[in-house]
Amino acid sequence: MYIFKKITDLQRLIRQSGVPVGFAPTMGALHDGHLELIRMAKQDGCLAVASIFVNPTQFNDPKDLEKYPRMPEKDAALLDSAGCDVLFIPSVEEVYPPGVDLTVSLDFGALDQVMEGKFRPGHFKGMATVVNRLLDIVRPQRLYMGQKDYQQLSIVRDMIRQLQLPVELVMCPTVREPDGLAMSSRNLRLSLEMRGIAPIIHQTLQWAKKALEAGQSASVIQEEALEKLQAAGLTPEYFEIVNGITLLPVTSAKEATSIVACTAAFAGEVRLIDNLVFK
Numbered sequence: 001m002y003i004f005k006k007i008t009d010l011q012r013l014i015r016q017s018g019v020p021v022g023f024a025p026t027m028g029a030l031h032d033g034h035l036e037l038i039r040m041a042k043q044d045g046c047l048a049v050a051s052i053f054v055n056p057t058q059f060n061d062p063k064d065l066e067k068y069p070r071m072p073e074k075d076a077a078l079l080d081s082a083g084c085d086v087l088f089i090p091s092v093e094e095v096y097p098p099g100v101d102l103t104v105s106l107d108f109g110a111l112d113q114v115m116e117g118k119f120r121p122g123h124f125k126g127m128a129t130v131v132n133r134l135l136d137i138v139r140p141q142r143l144y145m146g147q148k149d150y151q152q153l154s155i156v157r158d159m160i161r162q163l164q165l166p167v168e169l170v171m172c173p174t175v176r177e178p179d180g181l182a183m184s185s186r187n188l189r190l191s192l193e194m195r196g197i198a199p200i201i202h203q204t205l206q207w208a209k210k211a212l213e214a215g216q217s218a219s220v221i222q223e224e225a226l227e228k229l230q231a232a233g234l235t236p237e238y239f240e241i242v243n244g245i246t247l248l249p250v251t252s253a254k255e256a257t258s259i260v261a262c263t264a265a266f267a268g269e270v271r272l273i274d275n276l277v278f279k
């Protein structure tokens, strides 16, 4: 596996390869969910390129940025074992050259206002900016991202549409621990007690799916779901059942062709998100 810190070195290798590029941007502290993106890119016959960049502009809480786990050597070994061809691990100055404003200021309508948008102001602007910048650097044919961050994926899809970027977005299903907890770099920071409690998130999403299918109203399910998470010892921020395309609330299972439930909850000091596509 090649490891590059500089854009020019990365671009030289990509130009020479002559193979379609499949790109998976990450913030490191890698787990099997990340590696699945690389495996998918390889299965699709791509030159698999991963990036590790803890993007400062998408953290609204400086403490969260500071505490974000960093383990580049271990990550590189994991990527190599998953068949990754190239790792791009740039500095902040390489991604954001001083004095150059690369901010993406698109209007995403409701997509970046609801759910995570309400609780993490500025997060999606930072995320869209870094994804756009990395796409401009790597110029992949295919972009691999996880369903785990459903709202992020919806916004990136909309950014690709609005800017007419020449890239195909590929969604990778959420990879979970055996007890249902969605894999996340943040899981490393969970206390033993919270690690034991956290699978309630996936269980509650599954319960909500059944309840909606049984005809219960979305608003009642949402209230009960928040109560379940709280009773288990988590501090939920939201639990919303929304249209899978617009991310706007739905009231019943019949209302939309695509429905997804998304939730965020604190497990101690660690903020976890998860979702389940109902249909």
Ligand code: AMP
Pocket: 025, 026, 027, 028, 032, 033, 034, 036, 037, 144, 145, 146, 147, 148, 149, 172, 173, 174, 175, 176, 182, 183, 184, 185
């Ligand atoms: P992150 O390093 O958290 O920014 O995630 C990098 C990419 O990996 C994003 O596209 C995430 O959606 C994806 N990802 C993170 N966790 C998982 C998971 N458990 N299953 C599948 N994809 C994931």
